[in-house]
Amino acid sequence: MSDNGTIEEYTTKLSGIASKSAMLGEVLDFKEMGCEDVVGQLKAYKERVKEEDKENDAQEKVLYASTDNSNRNND
Numbered sequence: 001m002s003d004n005g006t007i008e009e010y011t012t013k014l015s016g017i018a019s020k021s022a023m024l025g026e027v028l029d030f031k032e033m034g035c036e037d038v039v040g041q042l043k044a045y046k047e048r049v050k051e052e053d054k055e056n057d058a059q060e061k062v063l064y065a066s067t068d069n070s071n072r073n074n075d
Contacts (some may be wrong), residue, residue, distance in 0.1 A: 017042065 014030060021041075030038065 014038070021045075 017038075018030065033041075
């Protein structure tokens, strides 16, 4: 939570995170988690998303290169 953020904003963010994690099959019990645990979960999620984005970008580049090469061979 930033110094300028309100408790209500922070609570809303945590609620959103809990909803998203439930959709992913992970249920987090914030009553039993400390702030450090929540931050750790957020960092881990961010890294997973970043890795997925890298993999998707790499696959798109391979697909583009393959399509481009195929088009050149047809000309």
